[in-house]
Amino acid sequence: MFKNHKLTNQQDVQFARLQAWVMSLVCSLLVLFAAAAATRIPHYLTVGDYGRLLSVILFSVLTIVGLVANIHTHITLKESNK
Incomplete structure (x- = not known):
């Protein structure tokens, strides 16, 4: 009734790359x-x-951290292709 759809390692990497580009x-x-x-x-x-000032600074820091983490993900996925 239920089919077992397991992805291969290469398909996992391709799916992760797609997710990384969407997150980019x-x-x-x-x-x-x-x-x-x-x-x-x-x-x-x-x-x-100062409440809004702190909020803007916190939002900016969090977005930069997210962007750096996403770049790290791209580098890791590129190295896993080798």
């Missing part, structure tokens, strides 16, 4: 949003809205 798109969009939000930092400093 997501991370790139998030970095773009973080850059847009960072343009408001001078305004938050002058108004004294």
Whole structure:
């Protein structure tokens, strides 16, 4: 009734590469949003809205960490092809 569909190692790597490229798109969009939000930092400093300032900085740091992790994933998948 149920068929066992196991992927081969090469199919696993190809699927992981597809996931990495989709995550690259997501991370790139998030970095773009973080850059847009960072343009408001001078305004938050002058108004004294430190909650939003901290939120923008935290969001920027998290997006950069996500992008670096995604680049590391691409490098690891490229090395696994050798």
